[in-house]
Amino acid sequence: MRPRAKVVRNGHRPAAPVSWGHHGGGWIEAVVGSMFSGKTQELIRRLRLAAIARQKVQVFNSALDVRYAKDHIVSHDLSKTPSIAVARARDILSRVEPDAQVIGVDEVQFFDDEIVSVCERLADEGRRVIVAGLDQDFRGEPFPVTCRLMGVAEFVTKNLAICSICGNPANRSRRLSPGKKVIDVGAADKYEARCRRCFKKG
Numbered sequence: 001m002r003p004r005a006k007v008v009r010n011g012h013r014p015a016a017p018v019s020w021g022h023h024g025g026g027w028i029e030a031v032v033g034s035m036f037s038g039k040t041q042e043l044i045r046r047l048r049l050a051a052i053a054r055q056k057v058q059v060f061n062s063a064l065d066v067r068y069a070k071d072h073i074v075s076h077d078l079s080k081t082p083s084i085a086v087a088r089a090r091d092i093l094s095r096v097e098p099d100a101q102v103i104g105v106d107e108v109q110f111f112d113d114e115i116v117s118v119c120e121r122l123a124d125e126g127r128r129v130i131v132a133g134l135d136q137d138f139r140g141e142p143f144p145v146t147c148r149l150m151g152v153a154e155f156v157t158k159n160l161a162i163c164s165i166c167g168n169p170a171n172r173s174r175r176l177s178p179g180k181k182v183i184d185v186g187a188a189d190k191y192e193a194r195c196r197r198c199f200k201k202g
């Protein structure tokens with residue numbers, strides 16, 4: 001038997017349902033890409049739309065991301081939204097409010113491996129989970145945590161930046177300063193978006 005299409009009766013829904021419909025709802029959206037591809041901007045946009053719909057939103061970031069104020073996530077265009085900085089992925093579970101419907105996680109590549117099961121658990125509970133993060137490190141190697149989240153997510157959005165050398169679509173982040181650390185927190189002064197070809201040229 002074909003499942004019946006869900007009927008949305010505007011005006012007859014509570015303002016802030018804990019989950020969507022009778023089937024529990026819950027899913028993961030991954031917004032990934034290189035530096036300067038607008039990932040955090042896109043995350044903030046989705047969270048704001050949810051807040052306009054009076055859904056309860058909570059945002060988390062890693063305590064490792066110290067570029068800006070710790071109690072906010074901030075995109076390069078300086079739009080910002082309050083967030084809770086946590087040291088470990090599992091800390092999200094103890095800080096999440098029981099009635100939070102939409103959970104945002106920024107710079108997800110900074111988290112430990114457990115972030116994958118944490119996001120799955122939140123989605124299984126009927127919440128909408130939106131993660132944003134880098135898909136590749138400065139060497140052009142995929143970030144395992146981001147890739148695993150892309151694998152389990154219902155929706156994946158891959159953003160591209162613009163190559164700062166040739167203007168083509170760019171999906172890599174070239175580090176301008178020397179150093180071998182895979183995670184090096186920084187922004188415009190340390191990184192540049194590069195296309196595949198210009199990334200190889202160094």
Ligand SMILES: [Zn+2]
Pocket residue numbers: 163164165166167168194195196197198199
């Ligand atoms: Zn290029």
